[in-house]
Amino acid sequence: MTIATKISSSSAAGMIKAIESGSKHLVIKRFTLRYPEQKLKFIGDGYQFDPKRGVGIAGSRGRHILFHDKCTGCQLCAIACEGIAEAIGMVKVDEQWKHNKKSIMPQIDFGKCVFCGLCVDACPFYALYMTNDYELSSFTKEHLIYTPAQLAIKPKYDGNVELKIDNMGATHG
Amino acid sequence: MASIIRLILWILIIVSLVGLPLIFIILFYLPLPPVNGDVLTPYLFLSMMVDPTRTLPILHFIIHTDLFKVAVFPGFAFAALLAAVTIFVERKFLAKMQLRIGPLYCGKIEGILQLLADGLKLIAKEIIIPSGADKPIFWAAPIAFVATAAAVVALIPVAPGWVVANVNVGIIAVFAILGFFPLIALLFSWASNSKYPFIGGLRALHQMIAFEIPFFLSALSVVILSGSLNLTDIAKAQHPYWYIFFLPISAFVFFISSLAELERIPFDLPEAESEIVAGWLTETSGMIFGLIQLGSYVKVYALSALFVVLFLGGWAGPQIFPKELAHGPTAGLMGLLTLQGVYNGVTVNAIFWFTVKTFGIIMLMLLPRGISPRIRIDILLHTGWYKLIVLTFINMFIALALIYGGILGPGGLLTAH
Amino acid sequence: MEKNLEHQIDESEKLGMQIVKESEDDRLMTLSVGPQHPGSGHFRFTIKVDGDYVVHCDPDPGYVHRGEEKMCEYRSFIQNIPHLERPVIHDSANITYSYSLAVEELVGIQVPRRGQFIRAIASELDRQIYTLYWLAIYGIFLGHSTMFMWPTGDRELFIDLMDALSGARVTHAFNIPGGVRNDIPDGFKDKCLRHISYFEKRLKEYEDIFYTNPLFIQRTEGVGILTKEDAIGLGVTGSVLRASGVPYDIRKAEPYDVYNEIDFKVQYMKSGDSLARAYVPLLDMKESCHIMRQLLDKMPESGEVRAKLQPTPKGPPGEAYRRVESGRGALGYYIVSDGSPKPYRVKISVGSFRNMIALPHLLVGSKLADMPSVYWSLNYWPVEADR
Numbered sequence: 001m002t003i004a005t006k007i008s009s010s011s012a013a014g015m016i017k018a019i020e021s022g023s024k025h026l027v028i029k030r031f032t033l034r035y036p037e038q039k040l041k042f043i044g045d046g047y048q049f050d051p052k053r054g055v056g057i058a059g060s061r062g063r064h065i066l067f068h069d070k071c072t073g074c075q076l077c078a079i080a081c082e083g084i085a086e087a088i089g090m091v092k093v094d095e096q097w098k099h100n101k102k103s104i105m106p107q108i109d110f111g112k113c114v115f116c117g118l119c120v121d122a123c124p125f126y127a128l129y130m131t132n133d134y135e136l137s138s139f140t141k142e143h144l145i146y147t148p149a150q151l152a153i154k155p156k157y158d159g160n161v162e163l164k165i166d167n168m169g170a171t172h173g
Numbered sequence: 174m175a176s177i178i179r180l181i182l183w184i185l186i187i188v189s190l191v192g193l194p195l196i197f198i199i200l201f202y203l204p205l206p207p208v209n210g211d212v213l214t215p216y217l218f219l220s221m222m223v224d225p226t227r228t229l230p231i232l233h234f235i236i237h238t239d240l241f242k243v244a245v246f247p248g249f250a251f252a253a254l255l256a257a258v259t260i261f262v263e264r265k266f267l268a269k270m271q272l273r274i275g276p277l278y279c280g281k282i283e284g285i286l287q288l289l290a291d292g293l294k295l296i297a298k299e300i301i302i303p304s305g306a307d308k309p310i311f312w313a314a315p316i317a318f319v320a321t322a323a324a325v326v327a328l329i330p331v332a333p334g335w336v337v338a339n340v341n342v343g344i345i346a347v348f349a350i351l352g353f354f355p356l357i358a359l360l361f362s363w364a365s366n367s368k369y370p371f372i373g374g375l376r377a378l379h380q381m382i383a384f385e386i387p388f389f390l391s392a393l394s395v396v397i398l399s400g401s402l403n404l405t406d407i408a409k410a411q412h413p414y415w416y417i418f419f420l421p422i423s424a425f426v427f428f429i430s431s432l433a434e435l436e437r438i439p440f441d442l443p444e445a446e447s448e449i450v451a452g453w454l455t456e457t458s459g460m461i462f463g464l465i466q467l468g469s470y471v472k473v474y475a476l477s478a479l480f481v482v483l484f485l486g487g488w489a490g491p492q493i494f495p496k497e498l499a500h501g502p503t504a505g506l507m508g509l510l511t512l513q514g515v516y517n518g519v520t521v522n523a524i525f526w527f528t529v530k531t532f533g534i535i536m537l538m539l540l541p542r543g544i545s546p547r548i549r550i551d552i553l554l555h556t557g558w559y560k561l562i563v564l565t566f567i568n569m570f571i572a573l574a575l576i577y578g579g580i581l582g583p584g585g586l587l588t589a590h
Numbered sequence: 591m592e593k594n595l596e597h598q599i600d601e602s603e604k605l606g607m608q609i610v611k612e613s614e615d616d617r618l619m620t621l622s623v624g625p626q627h628p629g630s631g632h633f634r635f636t637i638k639v640d641g642d643y644v645v646h647c648d649p650d651p652g653y654v655h656r657g658e659e660k661m662c663e664y665r666s667f668i669q670n671i672p673h674l675e676r677p678v679i680h681d682s683a684n685i686t687y688s689y690s691l692a693v694e695e696l697v698g699i700q701v702p703r704r705g706q707f708i709r710a711i712a713s714e715l716d717r718q719i720y721t722l723y724w725l726a727i728y729g730i731f732l733g734h735s736t737m738f739m740w741p742t743g744d745r746e747l748f749i750d751l752m753d754a755l756s757g758a759r760v761t762h763a764f765n766i767p768g769g770v771r772n773d774i775p776d777g778f779k780d781k782c783l784r785h786i787s788y789f790e791k792r793l794k795e796y797e798d799i800f801y802t803n804p805l806f807i808q809r810t811e812g813v814g815i816l817t818k819e820d821a822i823g824l825g826v827t828g829s830v831l832r833a834s835g836v837p838y839d840i841r842k843a844e845p846y847d848v849y850n851e852i853d854f855k856v857q858y859m860k861s862g863d864s865l866a867r868a869y870v871p872l873l874d875m876k877e878s879c880h881i882m883r884q885l886l887d888k889m890p891e892s893g894e895v896r897a898k899l900q901p902t903p904k905g906p907p908g909e910a911y912r913r914v915e916s917g918r919g920a921l922g923y924y925i926v927s928d929g930s931p932k933p934y935r936v937k938i939s940v941g942s943f944r945n946m947i948a949l950p951h952l953l954v955g956s957k958l959a960d961m962p963s964v965y966w967s968l969n970y971w972p973v974e975a976d977r
Contacts, residue, residue: 011804021798022270022544022736031272031743043775047757055896056772061757080901083669116672116763121771122901130757163750165788169272170747271739368621438733439805442959545805547733549959550642552808 033172039159040172046131047117051124061115063133064108066151068095070127073104080122087112088119093148105148110136132157233515247331249323255531256470257288263539270543298459306456307364314361315461319468321357324350325475330405332488332523343404344396347479348389351434354472355381358443362453373452376550377436377443383557384433390565391423391430394572395483398581408487415486419575423568424484426561428537431476433557435469437538439545440553477534481527485534490526494518618645623961625653630965631727633972635949642957647950651943651976658977662936666902667693670933672763677940677974679760681720683712683752684916685974686765689936691846691912692923693767697905704893705769706847707885711782712755712764713914714882718789719748720917721871724969728868729800731962732809737800744792747785754778767903769896779886786879793876801869810864814952814964817862826948828919828941829874830968832858833866840915852884864960867967871917902931918942918969942975 033040047059078088090104097103106119106128120128133155138144161172235241242248261276264287268275276284302311328347330336340346355378362374396402398419399410417424433440443452457465481487496518575581618638623630632654638646658677662670674689675682687709694701701709722741729737749759754775756764764770800806816826821834831838839856841849857873859866907929913922919941926935945968952964 014802014804014807017798018544018803019540021795022540025270025272025795028272030269030274031746032274034274034277043754043777047772054898055894058755058772058775059757060753080669083665084672114672114761115758116761117757117771118668118672118763163747165784170788267735271736272743273739368619441733543736544799545734545803546729546737546800546809548805549809549957551957551959 028169029171031169031171033161038161038172039157041159041162042132042157046129047120048129049117049120049123051126056117056121059130060132060134061117061130063110063131063136063146063155064120064151065129065131065154066105066148067127067129068097068105068148068152070125071097071100071105071148072125072127073100073102074125075104075106076122076124077106077119077128080118081113084116084118085112085114087114091148106151107145107147108151109145111141111144131155132159229515236515242335242337243327247329247335248327248337251331252323252326252471252474253467255474255528255535256467259470259473259535259539260466261285261288262536263542266536266539267543292463295460295463300459300461301456303366303456305366307366310360310364311456312461314357314364315457315464315468318354318357319464319471321350321353322468322471322475326471326478328404329475329478329482330408330487331478331527332520333405333409335520335524336405339405340403342402344389344392344402344407347404348385348392351388352385354434358453365453365456367456370453370455373443373455377453379550380433380436380440380443380553380557383554384430384561387426387557387561387565388430388434390562391427391568392483394420394423394565394568397569397572397576404482408482408489411486411489415484415489417484419581420484420568420572422564422571424480426564426568427480427484429561430557431480432538432541433553435473435476435538437473438542439548441547442550442553473535473538474531477538478527478531480534481530485530488523488527490522490529492518492522494522494525621958631970631972633970633975637953637958637961639958642959644953644956644958644961647953649946649949651946651972653976654973655976659936659938662933664932666931667697667767667933668901668903670936671766672761674938675761675763677977678720678916678918678971680723680749681716681917682760682762683709683716683756683764684720684914685921686763687713688912688914688916688921688923689925690765690767691914692910692925693903695910695912696908696925696927697767697899697903699768699897699899701769701847701897702894703848704773704890705895705897707889708755708770708774708895709765710848710852711882711885711889712752712762712770714878714885715748715752715755716762717878717917718875719745719752721875722748724917724966724971725796725871728966731966732806734800734806737796740792740796744789747789751778751782751785754781766896768899769894771896773895782882782886786882790876790879793872796872801872807865809960810868810963810967813864813960814867814956814967815861815863816948816952820951821862821948824947824951826919826945828915828917828945828969829870830867830919830945830948832856833870834862835860840913840920844913846912846914848885848888851888852881854881854884864963864967867969871969904929904931916941918971918974919945938977940974940977942969942971945970946975 042060044057044059046065047061048057049055050057073090075090078090081088087109088106089109091107093103093105095103115130117130120130131154136144164171236246244250264275265283274283276287278284279290280286302308325347327337328340328343328350330339358377358381359374362370362377365371395407395416398416399407401407401410436442436444444454454462454465497516618640620636620638622634622636624634625632633649633651634653635647635649637644637648656676658673661673665673670689671686675686678685690709722745726738726741726745729735729741752762752764753759755778756762756771816830816834818835821831821836826834835858837856837858840846841854842856854877857870857877859870859873905927907927909924909926911922911924913920915921920939921941922939924935924937924939925933928934948968949965949970952968953961956964
């Protein structure tokens with residue numbers, strides 16, 4: 001249990017080590033990810049939840065995607081979010097589905113959503129997943145409220161840069 | 174349509190009532206230069222514009238006037254240009270050491286126009302003066318800062334014969350001007366009427382005064398060896414061997430003291446502390462901040478140039494530029510292309526080596542910014558008043574021993590004749 | 591006795607005495623190191639300075655108080671998780687770890703073994719993320735801008751790993767009463783080992799440029815010495831306690847989950863000055879890398895990661911208290927339940943708030959210039975202390 005070390009070095013040796021360390025970094029590659037030109041790659045499609053096994057499938061938690069052919073309008077996602085961020089509200093849709101008698105589907109306000117994914121955990125019908133898409137900025141607050149039709153669109157995200165480590169240092173790209 | 178006619182009318186009125194009389198008055202009072210034996214009249218000037226090969230003597234005349242020397246070449250514009258390049262290179266250099274990219278988006282290639290963007294931003298900002306501040310001093314202190322830094326630049330020789338003020342007591346004048354900076358810091362921090370600038374100003378005063386003594390004691394050894402106080406003579410006296418080989422300790426002390434005078438990391442206590450928001454610069458905003466930054470970096474150039482002149486031989490270096498571009502006097506188009514009368518190979522070579530060496534010393538001054546934290550005030554005062562003065566005395570004994578031992582100085586072994 | 595008497599004196603007379611006393615000490619200057627100050631984070635403390643020596647220090651927390659403990663009473667146990675991780679957004683796997691342990695004790699369920707290992711891996715990763723961020727801020731407040739950039743860049747290695755594991759870079763919402771929310775993705779183990787071995791090389795660079803730098807050592811050696819008796823008497827926790835010579839780590843003293851199967855040494859130093867308080871987290875990070883390697887080795891190949899629990903769990907009325915070692919010290923939760931799906935009372939005991947008591951004790955009598963190195967070495971995270 002005893003590792004009581006003491007740092008001891010003479011002044012000159014310490015300064016020389018510092019200068020050497022600083023100059024060594026002039027030849028190491030830069031670490032920065034140049035964001036709009038380079039984007040990070042994510043493995044998989046996004047966070048999903050399997051209600052039969054009761055456990056989630058690892059993935060990135062971005063914007064939600066709603067499958068209209070599975071959603072029954074049970075409101076469990078809205079109830080789960082009520083205590084967290086109150087970002088999901090149910091709205092009436094024009095589509096007629098056999099399994100959605102009341103014709104209501106969730107609409108998500110991304111101005112309030114904290115992207116925790118507990119709504120995905122709450123859905124028992126495999127209808128709500130999350131995707132890789134995180135670029136959701138808009139000019140007005142109203143545009144951030146995504147209707148069920150907007151939530152059904154599959155996003156196109158093509159990031160392909162990941163962290164690479166070699167003996168010259170770590171870089172992105 | 175009416176507005177264009179009105180514009181033309183106003184231009185005609187202003188040109189004829191104000192512009193033309195101004196031109197005639199100026200022509201009466203300016204000393205017209207003699208060009209090839211003739212006085213330069215407007216007729217001669219117009220005929221030169223038609224035949225460009227006759228403009229070189231005018232260029233020669235302009236380059237050797239006093240105004241050009243003060244404002245452009247070894248004077249203010251040169252120093253400001255080097256200061257601007259230093260700021261940009263510093264940001265990129267530090268960024269590379271810290272594994273990141275510095276400025277990237279201004280200008281097509283890796284952010285070259287970043288300084289222009291910063292300057293425009295500072296000019297457009299509002300200058301906020303705290304209530305209760307002493308307004309005349311608040312406005313005058315940054316201007317005095319830049320003026321004093323420019324005054325130091327005016328004394329430093331860049332090439333043989335190219336110095337703005339060739340004073341016979343050059344070194345003493347430099348140190349006298351440098352002694353003005355603590356006053357400016359103190360006056361500005363007192364005039365800001367606020368707690369944090371007050372603490373910062375006191376610290377700046379302590380720091381700058383503590384390091385002035387080692388500063389000029391280390392220069393004293395150089396004066397002993399060279400036997401003259403004139404900066405041009407000191408640079409010329411280092412002919413075979415530079416003084417840094419004989420006085421390395423002195424060079425080291427001079428370097429550390431100049432880092433402290435410039436308030437650079439590791440000595441930037443008065444400026445950017447984490448417990449006294451920004452030290453004596455807290456209340457500056459807009460162009461006042463811009464002026465102080467410009468003054469700081471002109472001071473960086475000035476003190477590194479001083480280091481080069483005192484220890485690294487000034488402009489000495491192998492002659493890599495041809496002495497004359499043409500063999501013998503030529504005229505006409507060939508005369509224009511070979512810059513007859515304007516190009517001087519020795520001068521260009523001197524300027525080149527001076528700039529290279531100054532830039533090297535500036536890079537050496539930027540290095541501690543990446544590798545060391547800030548120092549504490551009592552360790553700083555202990556270093557300045559005890560350790561560095563002892564080192565300079567050791568070095569003075571070395572210099573005296575070299576002179577009396579007959580190695581340097583008049584009639585010595587290593588002096589060139 | 592005198593204190594009781596003071597309460598009986600008239601209020602205005604007490605105010606008068608205070609004004610007279612302050613006007614006598616008008617050579618003291620009052621500095622407010624306030625919340626809008628680059629030197630203090632979101633925390634205000636007032637110091638009275640006599641020349642360069644600090645005479646009086648008065649910490650004043652509460653700038654970012656949000657009422658976390660009260661808000662927990664209105665939400666069910668699982669809905670509390672995204673709220674509770676907001677006080678420390680990047681160390682969220684530790685601040686919800688202790689909550690999950692307490693709720694599991696209340697409700698009475700057992701987390702499967704693979705889930706326990708994954709929880710421990712997330713906790714170690716978050717500990718690295720937090721300690722690197724703290725090191726970055728410590729560097730910049732001593733004026734060392736390189737020491738800000740390098741840890742912030744290297745933190746990206748671990749944030750990348752947590753992003754792959756939990757789906758979010760910060761505020762992971764990964765721990766949940768009953769286990770963890772998802773299993774580890776493919777390729778995680780190799781990526782983790784690669785990043786850890788690269789990071790161990792980087793720790794050597796930090797030592798070269800910062801810890802053995804004579805300017806740093808001059809500034810922090812012998813500054814703000816907290817003796818062993820004082821440390822135990824004031825009740826500080828975490829790396830501050832370990833830097834004063836007390837080898838106390840909750841992972842060894844009261845092991846939770848799988849920490850009794852992992853072999854590691856508690857890192858401590860005897861000197862108790864600022865240098866020791868800055869060096870112990872570095873040693874902790876090195877030890878954390880060993881722990882992560884053992885955890886990745888010993889993890890069972892397959893298994894459940896989450897115990898089956900209803901969406902709004904409730905248990906018999908009772909109380910539970912569990913503690914976890916987070917980046918700042920002991921983080922404890924005391925939860926009282928009265929049988930309903932929402933907790934009756936949640937009390938969070940955080941390491942930062944406990945360490946704050948050492949600030950007036952250390953600052954009074956030291957120089958003003960030492961204030962950054964003492965204050966930041968106490969590892970104080972204002973948002974967590976205010977909850």
